[in-house]
Amino acid sequence: QQQVKQSPQSLIVQKGGISIINCAYENTAFDYFPWYQQFPGKGPALLIAIRPDVSEKKEGRFTISFNKSAKQFSLHIMDSQPGDSATYFCAASNGGTASKLTFGTGTRLQVTL
């Protein structure tokens, strides 16, 4: 049972453009929604995260938008750069003391010159 659905599977954006990746979840007990960035041969690294008590969080060029009623959240990368080319995973957990993450299937982003 896939509890976090992610789209698109791959994305090509020109340098300077906006990259948008979407996720939808089913489990209403989820209360923590991180995005991870993964480069080839490396483990995922936390990029930005949000809790459902806010609708948006911005850190530099990265913004999470969160829609609790629709059970959807998205990552926006402004002014996309070639160095942003990586695979991005959304995830969710229901906190507490066992914060195992449920991941989406990933989006491979390529930023072209």
Place this chain on the structure above:
Amino acid sequence: GAGVSQSPSNKVTEKGKDVELRCDPISGHTALYWYRQSLGQGLEFLIYFQGNSAPDKSGLPSDRFSAERTGGSVSTLTIQRTQQEDSAVYLCASSPLPGSSYEQYFGPGTRLTVT
């Protein structure tokens, strides 16, 4: 400081053999997680350790999979009688404390290929 380390980085084994994958978490981190990343798939939770508590094994796909954590630090994931569908990247993560307030730091993974 040093991050999460995993060994070996790559492992090729024949179907039916047993394998052991090792994870060294960040020093002082009490929570340790194992995930599996299959080609084209997201990361799949396998098992979680927190201190001396009983591990959460709810993600282990079969009884061929087991894991232990010795002395609250190093962890070993063992796969017995490996099958081709076990081929994947196995990722270990640790966090300072349990709970979603604490970032999970991932190691580089062990790429397992079962031939």
